[in-house]
Amino acid sequence: MRYWLILSLLVIAPFSCAQVTDLTSLQEQLAKNTIVRGEFTQLRHIDLFEQPLSSTGQFTLSKQRGLLWQQTSPFPINLVLTEDKLRQTFADQQPQVMTAEDNPMAFYFSHVFLNVFHGNTEALVQQFSITFTALQDGWTIELTPIQAPLNSVFKVITLVGDEHIDRLTLQEIRGDRTEILFSNQTSQPEGLTDAEQAQFSF
Template sequence: MMKHLFAGLCLTLCAGVSSAAAPIEKIQNMLAKPKMLCGRFDQSKQLSGMKKPLLSNGRFCVVNGKGVLWRTLQPFPSTLRLTRDEIVQFQGERVATRLDAKQEPTVRMINSVLFSLLSGDLSQLQSLFEVDGSADAKSWRVALKAREPALAKAIGDISLEGGSYVNNITLSEASGDKTNIVFSAIQTGETAMLAEEAALF
């Protein structure tokens, strides 16, 4: 759950900001920085020892100052809401799981990194990640490797690709499992979020 949250949610909006050792200024200038960003995700998770990947898709929204909403639509409906203080998983309208950042060290660490990204605070990110990256005229690529064992265990290694927005995230775990998330149909502004999504904030 932590791996999915961090890779799929936090970095959706702000991956370029995390490229501390990469060509930061160029990537930041390329990235759009809307207050609200919604779109479609298609996720493929390849488990070590299994031939066929696990496929899922749905919608995501990132709202600056509020948090992130991750709605899996296929194969099984599920919704995650991440804010500064907690991570909540919904099954329908019912709260299935609630993790308090004050009580869960991993949640607190991941939330701290998320909101460092949202606020553009690179100092903490530089201490937590080894970063490599490159950029050309229209696209960029960034690789993040966690320095802290606890963070590395929680999220693995992350690579990102994009242009004006993050287009692709790949998460590689020590176990050999690999998750790839592709983002598309990006919309920004007040009309990007559906009414039922806004109600969950």
Template sequence: MKRKFFVGVCAVFMAVYAAAQSVTFDLVCENLAKHPNMTGNFTQVKTIKAVNRSLKSNGTFIFSLEGIMWKTEKPFPSSLAVGMTTVIQTKADGTQTVIDASSNQIFTSISTTLSSMFSGNAEGLSENFNVSFSSSGNLWTAVLTPKDSVVAAVLTSLSVSGTATASFAELDSIVMTEASGDTITYSFTDQKYPKELTADEKACFTAK
């Protein structure tokens, strides 16, 4: 009886170990691509190295193949929609500023990176970043270092992490490290995966 119990426990541990070992960056991207739209809440913490100060904000977000939208609720209402070609900043009074996305290397990099991940394009990411992937149990982390010297002069690394199984993956946090040493950390909660964005959500990516 004891022997059977021991063999059973060993089998369970071996199965868990095998599942953990099977989680790869390609698999994570493949499973994220099953949900091209992700919405939820975010908390952002920006740490400014020079003055040893942290700034915190929170709100809601949208990740889609159209781009990323950050709708900040605290400490001050605003929104930032980052598409493939434009960045739309909207103040609390509705005033919008539209700029060329190429002028903001950090947000352009995160937008194209997440779009690639959510479209399952791990190979495309490897063309633009050196990818260091690790996993432990159902936790995974991918550290992406830009190959382009222009991007690297602004953004030294982009770390994305979350949870995963053989058939499901979720993005839980992003850490951007700037060349200055400053970091921006996003933590995500209450993630949802709608098949379609609402008309209002789609409108966030179009300038008025």
């Protein structure tokens, strides 16, 4: 459960590489878009398996409402996260709703990562040692957790991108690794559709 929630939150808004030259300008860009949509491919590398576990789907991140994460393959999972509630639906099963009171640790992780993607500098420096590298064809950020419980789970979190985030890698302390590849990101339309609004109404 903890990894599913964490990975579901690691979605980032698109930004222009030409305007991103350091961590400050990157954080300013992260705070600009109120909505971002796109597709994802998630690869979970586990030492016990020769091939990674793969899943694909679509996401919608709304700064006002929360995150909609819709896995379509290898089986459908629908996740909706708001500030204080999480709803998960597996295939045709009944939705499961969790509140911050039910699982404070899960929502701690969610708020940390949302602060990362919204450009909250104070939260970043409190939770991570940050290395930003501007490249000729993009940029790389390495986030090394410096406090519990993050530093007991992750060794380093790496973001690589150009105009958009292209790849997110979570290296765990125990050796497993998760990669999330993002594609077709857009901030249009700027408002939630009726179908998206309905997902957040629970």
